[in-house]
Amino acid sequence: MHDLEQAGDAQLCAAHVAGDRRAFAALYDRHSRWCFARVSRLVRNDADAEEVQQEVWVTLARNLGTYEPTAQFRTYLNAIIRSRASDHWRRLSRRPVTNDLGDEDAEFDTAAADAPLPDSVAQSNEAVAAFSAALAGLSTDEQAVFRLKEGLDRGADMTWQDIAETLAIPLETARTRYRRVCAKLKLAMREHMDLS
Structure with missing residues (x-):
């Protein structure tokens, strides 16, 4: 040895x-x-x-x-x-964006689902669903850069350098993808608001 x-x-x-x-x-x-x-x-x-x-x-x-x-x-x-x-x-x-409260709140969630919702809460839920659908409609590469920058999976955002290294892409590509994603999500949310 x-x-x-x-x-x-x-x-x-x-x-x-x-x-x-x-x-x-x-x-x-x-x-x-x-x-x-x-x-x-x-x-x-x-x-x-x-x-x-x-x-x-x-x-x-x-x-x-x-x-x-x-x-x-x-x-x-x-x-x-x-x-x-x-x-x-x-x-x-590739994981869907969820608002999971865990098993201990399952009984509360079931009861809450059966109760009538005020309009503002219903609109908020519709907006979350619209945002989730828009996010799911992005390419895998777009989702990855957005999730990393916004901290959706870790709770804290990363630096541009860390994102570029993690995804093995140039720094400016990461920034460009993020800007493109934000524009797509804003457009999707604007369309949702116009339909509401």
């Missing part, structure tokens, strides 16, 4: 490809903390970061034969991290 601790990343990669499982364990020991910190920065949720990091290491184990020692190992690992984080945000962007 001492030899593996002294081996460079390229040597460990080659040893793993040759079938030495200890080499992959050594790579994991050497880079897992850095990897988790990087994933956490992109995903912004520790539970999701653990899941994404697991996907990163599985992807790495499967594709390590494609690593070219001319690049630094962390550069290769970072490309996988960005790809898996981007996949994570795409999966989240």
Whole structure:
């Protein structure tokens, strides 16, 4: 094991490809903390970061034969991290926007659904439904940038740089998509208001 601790990343990669499982364990020991910190920065949720990091290491184990020692190992690992984080945000962007109150309020929700609603609450519910429908009508890429910027899945918005890195797109592309999404959503809401 001492030899593996002294081996460079390229040597460990080659040893793993040759079938030495200890080499992959050594790579994991050497880079897992850095990897988790990087994933956490992109995903912004520790539970999701653990899941994404697991996907990163599985992807790495499967594709390590494609690593070219001319690049630094962390550069290769970072490309996988960005790809898996981007996949994570795409999966989240496919989730419908809901207003779920949880199981403990299910009885209250059922009773409330049966009660007549005042006009203002009904209009508000219609507006939420119209907004949700407009959001669902966006492309997956548009939804992803909007959800990240507005913090719909994490509770806090991200910087433009973080969004660009997470989605693996240029910074200006992220901003342009967001502006386009906002314009589409405003138009959809204006149309909804005109029909109301």
